[in-house]
Amino acid sequence: AHNRIRIREHGFLIREEQASNLPAGRCAAIPSSAFDYLSQLLAKEEARTVADEHHFFLSRTTWRGRDALKVRSHVGVLQTPCGACIEILPKAANSEGLDESSQVLVRMLHCLRSAPFRAGGEAQLQSQRMPLVEVFLGYFLREIDQLVKRGIRSDYLGEEENLRFLKGKLLLGKHLRANAVQQHRFFCSYDAYLLNRPENRLIRTALAKVLKLCRSRENERLARGLVFAFQDVPVSQDIAGDLARCRFNRGMAHYQNPLAWCRMILREEATVPASGSKRTISLLFPMEKVFEDYVARLLERTDSVHDLRCQAGSKWLVEAPRKKFQMRPDFLFWLDNQFVVGDAKWKLADQDAQDGKFGVSQADLYQLYAYGHKYLRDRKGRLFIFYPETFAFHERQNLEYEPGLN
Structure with a gap:
């Protein structure tokens, strides 16, 4: 099971050994190893030549005389190498608990234009009270499952090989060097129709990482089946390069959402880099943008x-x-x-x-x-x-700046 830690945005993270009488939601105790890991990430961010402190999701502070890390206005989930799974939930003025806040967050994320969420995960969260990380991983796995059902796409890949028969184009220089003795062979270059293309390598790599992160039986079972479906695809050796090489030409439209998930899980969309560890994941989103897109969706409807x-x-x-x-x-x-x-x-x-x-x-x-x-x-x-509707703010207010401007 995940070492699940839940806190609201703008809350404080404290070392476990210094934690006593912490207000739920506002403060949370985390293992020292997790605190050190997050402190290192923050130090790297602070050391960058061009750093925008308002964009990183943590800041250093103290809380009642104790060293603390303050969470900025980001929501989502972060897992550290030691297995601490930190859920950052929306702030609230109502009396709802953390479970209800999780449901509110997932519902709002369905409207986030820059993330590939679709309906389905909210019901799973509500019925099983699943950790957010499992809900997010479930979204990704169901996207890949739908992709497999619609068909994994192959592509022509240039191959060079010393064959027993002539295939494609004879590479004369390499042929003469390699086959001076074994004259029954032909050194050729040819195009092979293979699953080994950048898009599939990224999915295979993301699946391998997700399989190590899964703790729910349903997600683990689905992940194992999908890894088997991509067994002929190697993992990516150059994630940034493969991301740049992705193409959405004819017949590839059903890859867009799965690859958006791969970007979040592997590299670009996550707020925190994974620092090379396959046991870490960060799926964090600026809450201001989440709310803005949520309002936009309500206006559209x-x-x-x-x-x-x-x-x-x-x-x-x-x-x-x-x-x-x-x-x-x-x-x-x-x-x-x-x-x-x-x-x-x-x-x-x-x-x-x-x-x-x-x-x-x-x-x-x-x-x-x-x-x-x-x-x-x-x-x-x-x-x-x-503004968000709460118990303290639930009626429309009419204000006038000046005549004609309301």
């Missing part, structure tokens, strides 16, 4: 919303002498006959805040105000800012 555009930047904050600072609101759309500029903020608002400001950031409202002046200058419309 709303009948009164038309012509939705996401991250469409057609205006600039500075117009002259040269255009600078492009303005990219999260959403532009028509609501019935009204043009709307919208922004999504993954923050916990409070409609009963004592100062009457709803717990909303002044900077967020200034940003929306600037959008309004640029995008609604020549037409009537409205400004929307979307």
Whole structure:
């Protein structure tokens, strides 16, 4: 079984030997080996020549006098070499427990445009309370299972071999050097139709890694069967090169989702590099982007919303002498006959805040105000800012910046 550790975003990770009276969800105790591993990853990130501290998912801090690692606004799962499986779940103002937060996360990840999630894993999580890592691995394995059912694609691969018969093209120079004595052979180059192509090597490599990570019987059984289906495919010796060589030409459309999973499991999409260890995996996602895509999906499903555009930047904050600072609101759309500029903020608002400001950031409202002046200058419309609905914030609030700008 996985050594399962669960914490909410912006929570604190503490060494086990220093852990006592930790508030559930806000703080979590992890083995010293896991703490050291994460500290090393953070040190490597800090040592990089060009480092953006806001993009890494951890920061150093202290909590009540103890060394701690603070989780930034990322959600998902991370497994360390010692087997500690850390689940980072969305923050919440409601009273739901960690199991419910896991279900909320999986449901929202279905809407994430940059990740290949599909429906199905949420029901599995709800019925079995499976660890997130097993849910994610199950998604990947079911994608590969569907690919196998639709057909593993082969490709022509150039081969050179000293054969007993002439095949393809005779390589005269190599033939003369190799066959001065054994004149019954022919040194040839030819194209062989083989499964050994970059896409299949990546899948085979990801399957080998996933098989070592699986702990659920269902996932392990499926992984073993899929490894057998790819038994004639070697593992990749150059993951970055094979990723660059992937092609989605005719007959390869059903490879797109599986290979998106391979990128996450093996190399590019994960926030944390695996550092060469086959026992580590990182599937972490910026929560702001998860929420933004979730709101976009809800808008797409709303009948009164038309012509939705996401991250469409057609205006600039500075117009002259040269255009600078492009303005990219999260959403532009028509609501019935009204043009709307919208922004999504993954923050916990409070409609009963004592100062009457709803717990909303002044900077967020200034940003929306600037959008309004640029995008609604020549037409009537409205400004929307979307926050997650909670017990503390569940009613629509109408605010007016100035006459005509609401």
